[in-house]
Amino acid sequence: MPIKVEITVNGAPTSAEVEPSTLLVHYLREYLGLTGTHVGCDTTQCGACVVHADGRSIKSCTALAAQMNGAKITTIEGLAATHPDAEGLHPLQAAFRDCHGLQCGFCTPGMIMSGSALLLENADPTDHEIRDWLEGNICRCTGYHNIVRAVKAAAAAMRQSQDAPRPQEAAA
Amino acid sequence: MHAFEYIKPNTVWEAVDLLDADEDARPLAGGMTLLPTLKQRLAQPTQLVDLAGLEDLQIISEGPSSLTIGAMKRHVQVARSPSINAFLPVIAHLAEGIGDPHVRNRGTIGGSISNSDPAADYPAAVLGLGATVITNRREIEGEDFFTGLFSTALEQGEIVMAIRFPLPERAAYIKFPNPASRYAAVGVFVARVKGEARVAVTGAGPCAFRLPQMEEALDRSFAVEAIQDIEISQEGLNADPSATPEYRAHLIGIMARRAVEAAAR
Numbered sequence: 001m002p003i004k005v006e007i008t009v010n011g012a013p014t015s016a017e018v019e020p021s022t023l024l025v026h027y028l029r030e031y032l033g034l035t036g037t038h039v040g041c042d043t044t045q046c047g048a049c050v051v052h053a054d055g056r057s058i059k060s061c062t063a064l065a066a067q068m069n070g071a072k073i074t075t076i077e078g079l080a081a082t083h084p085d086a087e088g089l090h091p092l093q094a095a096f097r098d099c100h101g102l103q104c105g106f107c108t109p110g111m112i113m114s115g116s117a118l119l120l121e122n123a124d125p126t127d128h129e130i131r132d133w134l135e136g137n138i139c140r141c142t143g144y145h146n147i148v149r150a151v152k153a154a155a156a157a158m159r160q161s162q163d164a165p166r167p168q169e170a171a172a
Numbered sequence: 173m174h175a176f177e178y179i180k181p182n183t184v185w186e187a188v189d190l191l192d193a194d195e196d197a198r199p200l201a202g203g204m205t206l207l208p209t210l211k212q213r214l215a216q217p218t219q220l221v222d223l224a225g226l227e228d229l230q231i232i233s234e235g236p237s238s239l240t241i242g243a244m245k246r247h248v249q250v251a252r253s254p255s256i257n258a259f260l261p262v263i264a265h266l267a268e269g270i271g272d273p274h275v276r277n278r279g280t281i282g283g284s285i286s287n288s289d290p291a292a293d294y295p296a297a298v299l300g301l302g303a304t305v306i307t308n309r310r311e312i313e314g315e316d317f318f319t320g321l322f323s324t325a326l327e328q329g330e331i332v333m334a335i336r337f338p339l340p341e342r343a344a345y346i347k348f349p350n351p352a353s354r355y356a357a358v359g360v361f362v363a364r365v366k367g368e369a370r371v372a373v374t375g376a377g378p379c380a381f382r383l384p385q386m387e388e389a390l391d392r393s394f395a396v397e398a399i400q401d402i403e404i405s406q407e408g409l410n411a412d413p414s415a416t417p418e419y420r421a422h423l424i425g426i427m428a429r430r431a432v433e434a435a436a437r
Contacts, residue, residue, distance in 0.1 A: 003178060020178035020220070021210070044208055044275065045353070056248070056277040062207045063278065066178040067200075067222060114274065135354065136272025 005069045009034070010078025018065050024058075025049045027065035028075060036076040036109050040138070047137030050110040050117075051075045057117035059136070076109035079116060083158070091161070092116050092154035101150035103141035111137050115151040123159055125151065173210045180222040184229075184333070188308050190221045192329035199223055199331050201244060201283030204275055229282065229333055234259060237339055240306070243282020243332040247271070250281060262343040262363075266293050269347065271354060282332040285317070288324050288379050290410060291355035295380035296345060297337070299372035300361030304336045311336075321378040340365045342394070344434035346427045347375065350414045357415045360427035362386075362435050364394055371428060376409050376420045386428060394436060396429050 006015040009032060016031045028034045028051070040048030042061050049061040052074040074082060080090045087094065092112050095101065102108040111134070118125055118133045125133070130151045131144070139147060181187045191197050198217040200206055201224075209215050223229060229244035232253055239260050241250060250256055250267035257264045270276055270284075270293055284294040285305065297303065298314040305312040307330045317325050326332070340363040347359030356375035363370045369390035371383040389398040404424045409417035 001177060020176055021173040023207075042211065044204065047272070047274065050274055053277075057274045058277050059274045062203060064178065064203070064207070064220075066180075067203065067224065069180075117273070133273055136274050 003066055005065050007065065007068050007070070008072040010074060011081065016065075020064065020066050022065045023061055024051070024053075024063040024065050024068050024073070025060035027068075028060060028073070034075050034077050038106060038109055040106065040110070045136075045138065046107070046110070047114055047134075048107050048110040050113040050137065052113060052117060055120065057114055074113075076113055079112065085157075085161070090116060090154075091157040092119065092150065095150040095154035095157065096147075099146050099150040099153055101143065101146045103139075103143045107137060107139045107141075111139065111147055115147070115154070118151065119155055119158060122155075123162075124155055127152070174213060174216045176210075176217050177219040178222065179219055180225050182225050184226055184308055184331070187221050187223060187226060187331065188329050190219065191331065194218055195328050197221055199286070201286070202246060202279040204271070204279040204283065205287050205289060206283070223282075223331065231334060232256065235336075238336050239263075239339060240334050240336045241281055242334050243286075244280050245282075247276035247279050247281070248273070251276065259339055260337055262340070262345055262361075263297060263337065266297055266345045266361075269293065269345075281335060285335065286324060286326060286332050288318050288320070288322050289355075290321055290378055290380075291350070291353075291357070291359075291375045292380075293345070293347065293356055293359055293374060296356075296359050296361035296372045296374035298335065299380050299382055300345070300363050300370050301337045301340055301343065302365055302370060303338070305332055306334045306336060307332055315382075318379040318381075323379070338365050341367075342435045344431045346431040346434060348423050348427055352414070358420050358423040358427050360424060360431045362390070362428060362431040364390075364435070369394060373424055376424055378408075378410070383424070383428070390432065394432065396432050396436075399425075399428055399432060 002017040038048035040046035197219040200220040231242040343363035347356040404421040406417040406421040
């Protein structure tokens with residue numbers, strides 16, 4: 001029997017009648033059209049489907065939409081708005097571009113959602129901490145080295161932007 | 173997935189009533205094993221009873237010689253709890269090593285032990301510390317809890333409320349992760365609790381088990397030398413593409429020695 005779920009996605013309230021077996025990732029992709037979140041392995045291993053739920057990274061292929069009733073979800077489409085740089089990108093998105101952190105791009109949404117979750121709790125991670133954290137994200141192009149560089153670069157950029165006076169403050 | 177109903181009760185008795193009334197209903201904790209199982213159609217429950225709304229399963233409480241962790245505590249909460257880090261750091265460390273960060277943000281201690289996956293980490297801690305499993309009906313000694321592959325002493329309508337761990341004099345858990353899944357190919361938990369040595373193994377057999385032979389040796393002397401010549405039998409150990417029974421028997425010896433070394437520090 002379908003049940004009603006109400007989930008805040010990227011700051012906006014959403015709701016739908018879904019089958020209880022509907023996965024969060026299918027809710028995002030099929031009900032909301034947010035296809036940036038990918039289904040890779042569908043077995044909780046590859047991490048292409050990582051989103052943030054109430055500030056913590058989770059694998060959206062292994063959560064029911066029903067379990068997320070009332071939760072606040074951030075997907076790759078909404079990440080930049082949480083921390084926009086001058087170009088309107090999240091610093092980690094900009095760093096992936098600058099460091100050539102993606103090749104085919106399939107794992108990238110999950111990598112960025114995973115890496116940004118790390119940066120929420122660790123502003124200055126070491127290479128080891130980044131690699132350890134990304135254990136749950138697989139890149140079949142094996143582009144890990146530049147992904148780690150991108151996370152480091154984004155961490156540095158975010159620390160710097162925190163230290164620097166905000167543009168309007170500087171102008172005043 | 174086959175179709176099922178989803179219900180999220182607010183009290184333990186509501187949850188238990190639902191589970192009691194329908195033998196094909198299943199409790200849902202973090203879902204890190206149950207949801208993949210459903211996707212593969214290896215289980216066909218009529219209803220999932222989500223335990224995430226039950227406040228009673230969220231406690232962490234310190235006793236004079238024990239620490240009790242609520243069944244719905246997620247691995248990330250256990251890994252970062254100040255009281256667990258202070259009084260039972262071995263459990264915080266074990267929780268920090270489960271799966272990956274995203275799995276740790278969802279998976280729970282109660283779900284892990286109720287599932288009795290042969291490669292889960294927590295069962296080794298339950299046996300290795302001699303913990304007590306507290307359900308809505310009774311207290312079950314760790315020894316009696318795991319009864320086989322994916323099976324436990326839990327009855328229909330019985331859910332794990334909390335796990336009470338005695339505080340050990342010393343303890344360590346070391347695992348050899350499967351190179352792909354990162355589940356324990358072999359994990360060994362060693363401890364000295366109330367003056368007695370305990371050794372528990374996960375990943376190697378149908379469910380977690382103790383190694384009395386090593387415990388006796390460690391009772392005489394809690395040191396690597398005491399156990400390094402003990403032969404581990406490969407009989408009954410798991411065979412899968414990541415490790416043969418012979419290799420697992422070998423790994424038990426190595427992991428046990430590393431764990432004793434870490435615990436003796």
